[in-house]
Amino acid sequence: MSIPQIGASGAAPLPYGLSREELVKNRRQSRPTLIPRGRVLFWEGEHQPQKIKIVEGVIRAVRLLENGNRQILAFYWPGDVVMPTRSSCQRITAEAVTNCRVQHSAVSGICQQDEPCGAHQILSETLALVVTMSQKKSVARIADFLLRIRNHLPEDPRRPFALLLLLPRADIADHLGMSLETVCRTLAEFKMKGLIDLPNRKTIRFVDLPGLLRIAGD
């Protein structure tokens, strides 16, 4: 779900011509900010002039719907950088899935040659999502998703070889376009088949990667 290839490097080079005030402000902003779980970083349609680097935690890019439902378009993980977009093109809301530490920093401009804007970032995710949703059954979707988030999950300090599954089931469901129950059922099925282990709700251990890969293939 992440876009490691886009702007995943460190802070932006400072644009020339900033006043001292701006430089100070910039420096201050480059210190990590704490975001509590559930807090909105920016709203759909709102201008978000800076890029946001995630140091710790998970952010979700979400589309809120009239009927109260939502579609989660992407998750952003530590190391990912959420790029800004023109407000007229800001089509997503960003919320903290967990408590987060993030770094805001300035960009030299919206959508430069070397720094594609948030639209490219979210497009990449969304295209993959459309294809997955229209082509794969829910079992394959979940297997695929688990494999994709695997590299981003932190280790469980208390259980060797186990990872902390930071996302609640509802978020997985709202991302993959299925019901919470289907997510549960499928995870239980995977556990039964020995593909994964779920010592508890928040912990996952990947047991049979090739098996998952095969299921994810279709």
Add this chain to the structure above:
Amino acid sequence: MSIPQIGASGAAPLPYGLSREELVKNRRQSRPTLIPRGRVLFWEGEHQPQKIKIVEGVIRAVRLLENGNRQILAFYWPGDVVMPTRSSCQRITAEAVTNCRVQHSAVSGICQQDEPCGAHQILSETLALVVTMSQKKSVARIADFLLRIRNHLPEDPRRPFALLLLLPRADIADHLGMSLETVCRTLAEFKMKGLIDLPNRKTIRFVDLPGLLRIAGD
């Protein structure tokens, strides 16, 4: 499915510094080109430096998959302008659904402030698609789709109040993420309920717009 608000105006202002040869070439390119049904305008990953204005016919933006399946992300209609993108970000293939007349013309640059690039264009479509696919049942999806394409369909010269449905059933299915059979069945159901009339395969008459709207609502 179209993006009338983006760059739907005429030809681009000519960039300065073109040689006479280039000017001539440019002028020639601004004459309509004929594209036969099924022909590819540009491939995924291929750099497409010019914008393409559709004069007549329908273009589909498609993502080809390994297994031979495809996902149609958007249709472009007369008056729409397909904007270029950096080749690294060119994530779609464009094909002619019907015979087409198009006009190529230069743009001053990729993704300017006043001319968002193709990424924004396709993102807008794709976001709507994801939401539709994950939230609505197939009946609602088709009703919604019919209403959306209605304004773009040309009139049937032989039947009053009837429009030419230029898209084959398979294209509708591959766009909305359902099987060809479901499209057929649903259209038949709409006809039976008096929502639309289908004098023949290629012709549609919208009979009960409020009814369709209600179904599309969900």
Add this chain to the structure above:
DNA sequence: ATTGGCCTAGACCGAACGCACTATTCGGAA
């Protein structure tokens, strides 16, 4: 200990798929 959020499980049921087959239309050749 109690509450509330989140997760699990099973029963039930309708929507959509896939297959098999038929019908219609299109487009090129005679």
Add this chain to the structure above:
DNA sequence: TTCCGAATAGTGCGTTCGGTCTAGGCCAAT
């Protein structure tokens, strides 16, 4: 034009997937 084969469209039927509903369990925070 007329014919024919291929492509496209339509339909009936059984099956399976996944949503909804319900009831209950686990666990952390109060």
